[in-house]
Amino acid sequence: MKSEHSVPTMKDVAKEAGVALGTVSKVVNGIPVGESYRLRVEEAIKKLNYQVNSYAQGLKASKTYTVALLIPNTEEPFFASLVYHINLALLRRKYRMLLCSTDFDSDQEQEYVTMAQQNKVDGIIGLTYNPHLQIEENTPFVAIDRSMGTKIPCVASDNFAGGQLAAEKLADLGCTNVAFLRIGSSLDNEPNKRKAGFENGCLSRGLSYEMKILNDGDAYEEFESFLSEHIQDGKLSFDGIFCVTDRLAYLIIKTLRKLNLRVPEDVQVIGFDGIRPFQGTEYICSTIVQPVPEIAEMCVNLLLQENLSSKPPLVCLPVTYAYGGTTREPDSLFIRIS
Amino acid sequence: MKSEHSVPTMKDVAKEAGVALGTVSKVVNGIPVGESYRLRVEEAIKKLNYQVNSYAQGLKASKTYTVALLIPNTEEPFFASLVYHINLALLRRKYRMLLCSTDFDSDQEQEYVTMAQQNKVDGIIGLTYNPHLQIEENTPFVAIDRSMGTKIPCVASDNFAGGQLAAEKLADLGCTNVAFLRIGSSLDNEPNKRKAGFENGCLSRGLSYEMKILNDGDAYEEFESFLSEHIQDGKLSFDGIFCVTDRLAYLIIKTLRKLNLRVPEDVQVIGFDGIRPFQGTEYICSTIVQPVPEIAEMCVNLLLQENLSSKPPLVCLPVTYAYGGTTREPDSLFIRIS
DNA sequence: AATAAATGATGAAACGTTACATGAAATAAT
């Protein structure tokens, strides 16, 4: 005798409806069966409040409908946004997400890959930094922001175009002497192309520019000494800064204001990523916005191989510029020119 | 003949090691077996690169090691922080998280609960707003920030104490006439206690105060008219504001500064939650910080019933005050007094 | 040395699905 509180199975439904097990399976999976059968089964399902056991399904199909997402830290706004959109794209396709915060740590990245494979995920999406990451041949993998060989597709923003756009915007906004700021990073990844793009943009617009790589440890001090090198008669020698991320831009802007330099009046600042302090509020600084929803959709598409004949090795998605208070507004620019 | 590329099973390991299936199972699960057997099995596991199929385990044990997390929007910083810490707490216990962004929508909340139960999750943690949420009797549920009856434990910050602390801080910082600001919300949840706590604090410290509930739609306009009502001879009649969230505080501060009111010189503002614009940077405003890691840990603990004899209906965790630039610093306060 | 007790490996059954070979019933063709 079955306990009252045990979860009903297909067998129970079949008995209740007076049909065979296979018939119930067909009804559940939307495979056509005779009208009268379907109705009886549907009634029994409702009566018993039956729900399929997706783990039995997974066992049978050797598919788990689970995708692992490896990402440095899900609290950081840009990554949180990726998490949100990738999760949504997966849920829409009835897939689950196994979320792994790697904390930028190569060992943790490897551990999570191993764990994901033990959990028999159907694939992995990873924004990783470990250059020696070992991934099993038969586990589909899509990388974000980093090319990992021809077998693994990479999805990223068009970082080069983004850098270029930043330079062009600064030129349009009246800058003549600009700086590029980046925090040092050893790994060769897609976001590094922002620098080349910016340089290219400066050259084509005739901007005089300076590239500065700050050390991770003492970025503040380095920036301050960089500033003092560029002050002539109490006036800054450049009037525009492009920071490689909004995070850096935010810190730089704080520092500038602390030193009584006005943003955007004395120096305009453009960041990269498109971060807002809260949902629906304006951007934290003027910025090159990454198309996060599109990146998410593309990752999932590539991973699950939907409507794609061959995987391209690198997909770059278009970025846009957005005003965020740290550049002159088009309005005020107009006034200034007239 | 098994295909070369098929995933090895316990059966394969057993054959390779020349032992019984059950013996392999024991080795895998750390149940003691004879030394020689264990060694042979371990060798075979390594040779075949065997990994247990957790879905077969789940089927057998009718445990899925999965917990669903229902949360309005994982991009909003406070929720993103909860997601991060709950995910971590679950992974530490070898549990997976099924992340569900409900977008504050009652129907979506119900849909996700149903979906979670179909996925046979071992429990649900939910920060929800649907007052009629239907949850199956046998699905463990832990609520965040909302009491849902005696059968469902609720975890929250000590919101009352937080409100009180905000009033006390404003008093300590020299305020005499303060305001409480909240965006209207119909549901009776724990964060609403911030208001009562603040009122209590004002009374015990002899602060004159005003409580203002803004409408969700036109909060901006309402706030501006609220301000104009309180301006006497071009001077604000209050010198401190407690906003129910950092999100609201952020918007209020922007508005104040746009109206040329100086924060914190003219009016000091305290928010609630403890939001930072980026990981590791300072708080976005002076604030009452919620103990998110502790909330996460407590939720998981209660849900999985670890070392707990009976479930308390409501757990309130202690909050702290943190300086974030929108109140006078202790230093400057000292200067001011002397 | 013979029997009893303890130890521990064995392998079949079960978990809840899906897929497929089987066979029964209904329809079409002669």
Place this chain on the structure above:
DNA sequence: ATTATTTCATGTAACGTTTCATCATTTATT
């Protein structure tokens, strides 16, 4: 009216585990 064909429900096997009764082996007891 009989046979050929189609249609479609049936029920068993298999997915990869864990559990438990069974049985072989070793150790202890007399």
